[in-house]
Amino acid sequence: MNSQYSKENILKELSVDNADYYFILFKDEVVGNFRIVWDEKLANLSEEKQVKLHRIYLHPKTQGNGIGKELLSWLEEKAKEKGYKIIWLDAMNEQPQAFQFYEKLGYQYHSHTFLPFELLHDKVRKMSQVYKKI
Template sequence: MHNKNRIAVSNTVTLTPISINDREKLFSLMTRIYLPEYSHLWFDAGNWYMNKIYSSVNLERDLATPNSSYYFVDYQSETIGILKLVENVPLVGFKDQKSAKLDRIYLDPTFHSKGIGKTLIHWTENRVASSGYTILWLEAIDTQEKALAFYEKMDYKICGTFKLEYELIHPTLRGMSRMYKTI
């Protein structure tokens, strides 16, 4: 099926908008991508989080969020991740600047080190800059050293920290870093 709403990010990377009818595909994909990388954070291996974040109710809310874009990431026509961008979200400490939040970006670990993440970050930065935003920001788990190193390599700087309040996350693994880049 050819999706005319598909966005070509590069010769090999495309984005396909997620719809409410994609919930099962999204849940299956994130089970394959999220759990191997993040199950160690959770007392229940991430089951509660998966059922909460990728439920029909939450997907409806995500899709109804104003200024939000939610995509499947395809690499050479294989779905390998997700990207969610929310525009017009102020960053704490930068309230006078027009900001957008990279709310979710997850890629299948078997596709890491192929430049896909870098390509997606550049596309996102260009998209929000062309809409007049001056800050792109995100949040990352502070124990995910590879993710933090990747964002730092992409010139993102830590501007704050906080703890996740989810009871099912191991208390020592709740730390989050808020990172931003002026674009």
Template sequence: MERVYKNAYEDFWIDGGDWYLELCYNPENVKKELSRERSHYFFVEHESRTVGILKYDFPFSPREIEIPNAMKLHRLYLDASVHGKGVAKELMAYVEQVAKANGLDNIWLEAMVEKPQAKRFYENMGFTKVFTYQLDFERLHPEVRGIQIMSKKT
């Protein structure tokens, strides 16, 4: 994540993203996330190399707006070397298949407002914007704190 996350979001953070990476990926937090029954965490491999992570949680609805009987696509980070190669589309198809197999009606995610390529990708995958709010992380530059919750019916 040091490579993958920072490559995409380093300029959003006062400290280059170090605080956020430590918050999310310190060993104690990762163990806690892995121990939750609703959490599903994967390393993404492509051509024999680890190129990112995928994490989804269900059942899970956002605090900000009710999305019933839903899965959260919590993390999908991929190395820039695999962008445009269909890896993300394949992962999205897998996530949708898991949601359907578990009888879930919706998939939702959070996308940074200031990452238009990510939002376009999710829109192309059938997601629509349902709610926008501001993150309150002090180390995140104020102009990039916007988050859009997007959802899709399965």
């Protein structure tokens, strides 16, 4: 938390030209954040225009309100308007409900990667890379 949400890291993420960063409001309260990176390609997938959903974090109390589904639907529409064909993301393997959520929305498994953060336990390092053609 201290590294990912440090003032320095947030300012660094906000300064990336091809990225958009949003805070998510629900009932007039900030309940999460959402970051997308345009033109970031998932290796060995295709040459089509791709956008990476870099981060979607929602407070657990918001689950079941359709916020995640609405955010991904919004991203699909925005990506289509810009001519993108693929949305992809890294989903934590330690959170199978998240992977199932993406699967229900049409995302498919592509590969996996491991987070490089040294303070993480090995069991939470593995991330499934999933994508959806839009």
